[in-house]
Amino acid sequence: MNKTIFLLLSVILCLGSFSAYSQTPGQGIGKVLSQEDIGELMYTVGPKGKELPQGQGTAREGEQIYTQSCIFCHGPEGLNGPQNTLKGSPRFPFAISIWDYIHRAMPRSVANVGVQERQLSVDETYSLTAYLLYINGIIDQDTVLDTDLIMNIEMPMEKKPVN
Amino acid sequence: MSTKTTSRRRFLKTSAALGLTAGLGRPSYGQALHPDVITVNETRARGLLSKYEKSERIRFRQGNNPNATALTPLQDLNGIITPSELHFVVDHENGVLLDINPEEYRLQITGMVDRPLEFTLADLKRMPSVSSINVLTCGSNGSDAFREGAQTVQQTHGRTSTSEWTGVSFKSLLEEAGVHKDAKWVIAMAADPSDHVSSFPMEKAMDGVTMAAYAQNGESIRIDQGYPVRVVAPGYTGRWLVKWLTQLYVTDDTYVTRQDGYNMTDRMPDGRGFLLATDLTRYFRHETTARSVITFPSGGQTLPGPGYYEIRGLAWTGGTVKRVEVSDDDGETWKDAKLQEPVLPYCHTRFRLDWEWDGQERILQSRCTDEKGYVQPTPREVASSWGVDPSPECFSVMGEYCNQVPRDTHNSFIMSWKIAANGDVTNPMRDLYPEGRPEGLSHYYSGGHAFFEEDDH
Numbered sequence: 001m002n003k004t005i006f007l008l009l010s011v012i013l014c015l016g017s018f019s020a021y022s023q024t025p026g027q028g029i030g031k032v033l034s035q036e037d038i039g040e041l042m043y044t045v046g047p048k049g050k051e052l053p054q055g056q057g058t059a060r061e062g063e064q065i066y067t068q069s070c071i072f073c074h075g076p077e078g079l080n081g082p083q084n085t086l087k088g089s090p091r092f093p094f095a096i097s098i099w100d101y102i103h104r105a106m107p108r109s110v111a112n113v114g115v116q117e118r119q120l121s122v123d124e125t126y127s128l129t130a131y132l133l134y135i136n137g138i139i140d141q142d143t144v145l146d147t148d149l150i151m152n153i154e155m156p157m158e159k160k161p162v163n
Numbered sequence: 164m165s166t167k168t169t170s171r172r173r174f175l176k177t178s179a180a181l182g183l184t185a186g187l188g189r190p191s192y193g194q195a196l197h198p199d200v201i202t203v204n205e206t207r208a209r210g211l212l213s214k215y216e217k218s219e220r221i222r223f224r225q226g227n228n229p230n231a232t233a234l235t236p237l238q239d240l241n242g243i244i245t246p247s248e249l250h251f252v253v254d255h256e257n258g259v260l261l262d263i264n265p266e267e268y269r270l271q272i273t274g275m276v277d278r279p280l281e282f283t284l285a286d287l288k289r290m291p292s293v294s295s296i297n298v299l300t301c302g303s304n305g306s307d308a309f310r311e312g313a314q315t316v317q318q319t320h321g322r323t324s325t326s327e328w329t330g331v332s333f334k335s336l337l338e339e340a341g342v343h344k345d346a347k348w349v350i351a352m353a354a355d356p357s358d359h360v361s362s363f364p365m366e367k368a369m370d371g372v373t374m375a376a377y378a379q380n381g382e383s384i385r386i387d388q389g390y391p392v393r394v395v396a397p398g399y400t401g402r403w404l405v406k407w408l409t410q411l412y413v414t415d416d417t418y419v420t421r422q423d424g425y426n427m428t429d430r431m432p433d434g435r436g437f438l439l440a441t442d443l444t445r446y447f448r449h450e451t452t453a454r455s456v457i458t459f460p461s462g463g464q465t466l467p468g469p470g471y472y473e474i475r476g477l478a479w480t481g482g483t484v485k486r487v488e489v490s491d492d493d494g495e496t497w498k499d500a501k502l503q504e505p506v507l508p509y510c511h512t513r514f515r516l517d518w519e520w521d522g523q524e525r526i527l528q529s530r531c532t533d534e535k536g537y538v539q540p541t542p543r544e545v546a547s548s549w550g551v552d553p554s555p556e557c558f559s560v561m562g563e564y565c566n567q568v569p570r571d572t573h574n575s576f577i578m579s580w581k582i583a584a585n586g587d588v589t590n591p592m593r594d595l596y597p598e599g600r601p602e603g604l605s606h607y608y609s610g611g612h613a614f615f616e617e618d619d620h
Binding site for chain 1: 271273278279282286338340341350358360409414417
C-alpha cells in the first residue's frame with residue numbers, strides 16, 4: 001500500500017515538473033549570448049516600461065526633428081502627408097507604444113531628402129513622442145516628457161471593459 | 164533559359180523531311196489544332212508555365228502602399244495548396260523588402276531564459292524539424308467585399324493561402340534556451356521595414372507546431388514571405404506571423420505595439436476607445452474565425468447557360484471545418500456541401516456541391532461551421548451580435564472577462580455572389596447590404612494604418 005502511494009506521488013511529482021515550461025539543459029546548439037551581445041540587439045518596450053531607457057525631451061525640441069526627418073512623409077503637424085496620419089484620435093492605450101515604435105522603426109530612410117534610417121537618440125525619441133502627444137492635445141509644448149511621465153500619461157480613451 | 168517557339172506545321176514539315184515518324188502527318192493531339200512547339204535548349208531549371216496560363220497575383224486596394232498587397236487568384240486554383248509564388252502578400256511596406264543573406268541570418272532567444280542564445284540558419288536546420296499544412300489569412304480578408312469596384316473573389320478574398328510549412332518549433336528553440344517558470348509571453352520581433360512585433364501567449368509558443376519556418380511547400384520560403392525565416396502559428400491570423408524573424412524575447416507580459424494598437428485590439432460597440440479588460444489590454448484577435456467563400460461561380464465569371472455546375476469554394480477557421488452549407492436563394496434555404504478530403508485543422512478545406520442552374524437570377528452563398536460550433540454569420544448577424552460573445556467557448560488568451568469581449572467576427576461574414584439571368588456573376592454586397600459593412604468594422608478598416616485615427620472615421 002505504502003509502495004502504491006509512493007509510486008502515485010512520484011507520478012504526480014513527475015507530471016508536475018513536466019507541466020512547467022522547461023528549464024532543462026539544451027542540446028548545446030547555438031551560441032550563448034553575453035550581456036554585451038544582448039545590449040547590441042534590437043529591443044522592444046512593453047507597456048510597463050521595463051525596457052525603457054532613461055531620457056527626456058519636449059515637443060518644442062521634437063518639432064525640429066519632425067521638420068527635418070518626418071514631415072516629408074507625414075505632413076505638417078501630422079496631416080496630409082503621403083504616409084500615415086499622426087493627428088486625430090489616439091489609437092493607443094499607452095504613450096509608451098508611440099515611443100517604442102518611433103525607436104524601433106522611425107524614421108525610414110528617404111534618399112532624396114537625406115533622412116537617415118533609424119538614427120534617433122533616446123532623447124530625440126522622447127522629444128518626438130512629446131511632439132506627437134502635443135499635436136494631439138495630450139501634453140503642452142514645453143512639458144518635459146521623461147521616463148516617469150511617459151509611464152503616467154493618460155491616453156484619452158476608454159479603459160473599462162464592456163458590460 | 165532560352166526557349167524557341169516554332170509552329171507545329173513547320174515542325175511537321177521538318178520531321179517529314181528527316182523521315183522521322185510517318186504518323187505525325189495526322190493531328191495526334193485529338194483536337195485537330197496546330198499547337199506551338201517549344202524547343203528547350205537548356206536544362207529546365209524550373210518548371211515551365213504555359214503561355215496560356217495567365218493566373219497571377221494582383222493588387223486591388225490603392226492605399227498608401229500600393230505595392231504592399233498581392234492577392235491570391237482563388238478563382239483559378241484547385242485543391243487546398245496554394246503554389247508558393249501565388250501565396251498572398253500583405254506587408255506594410257511600399258514594395259521595400261529585405262533580401263537577407265542566409266549566411267548572415269541570426270535568430271536570438273532573449274529575455275527570461277537561462278541561456279540567451281543565437282542561432283544561425285544552419286543551426287535551425289540541424290534541429291528537430293516540424294511540418295504543418297496551414298492556412299494563412301490576413302485579418303482584413305473579406306473586408307473589400309464592400310469596397311467599390313470589388314468584382315472578383317481574388318479582390319474580395321485574395322488574402323488567404325495554404326502551404327506546407329517546415330521549420331523549428333518555438334518549443335524546441337525555447338527549450339534549448341531554458342524558459343523561466345514565470346515567463347508568460349513570447350514576443351516575436353522581425354527585421355522587416357515596419358518592425359512588426361507580435362505577442363504569443365506561452366501556451367501557444369509551446370504548442371510544438373508554432374514555428375520559425377524556413378520552408379514553404381518543400382522549398383525555401385519566398386522573399387515576400389520573409390526569407391529566410393518567418394513565424395507560422397496554426398490558427399492565428401497573418402498579423403501575428405511576422406516575417407524576417409530575428410528574435411524571440413521571453414517575458415512575463417504582453418506587448419502592445421503599434422500594430423496591436425491600430426488593428427488588434429477591439430473597440431466599444433459605439434466605436435469609442437479600446438476594450439481593456441484590466442489595466443492592460445488582455446484581448447487580442449489571435450485566431451481566425453470560421454470563414455468560407457465560393458470560388459466558382461464567382462464574380463467576373465459568366466455561366467454559358469442553364470444546367471449543371473459544380474459549386475466550389477474554400478472554407479477555413481482557427482480550428483477544423485466541420486460543415487459547409489450552400490444557398491442559392493440568398494440564404495432562404497441551405498444544402499450541405501461535400502467536404503473534399505483532406506480536411507485538416509488550421510487549413511483550407513475545399514467544398515463542392517452539385518448544382519443545377521435554372522437560368523433564373525440567383526444569390527449564391529456559403530456558410531462555414533467549425534468544430535467549436537461557431538457559425539459564419541451574415542453581415543447583419545455580425546452587426547447584431549456586436550458586443551456579445553455568441554461562441555460557446557472563451558477565446559480570451561488570459562481567460563478573463565471573456566464573455567464581455569465582443570466576439571471577433573470582423574470580416575468573416577458570409578459572402579454573396581449574384582448570378583444574373585444572362586449568366587453574369589457579380590458582387591452584390593453593396594446592393595444587398597446598403598447599410599454597409601457591419602457597425603464596428605469601419606474602425607477596423609479605416610482605409611489606412613493611421614498612427615492616430617482621423618476624426619472623421
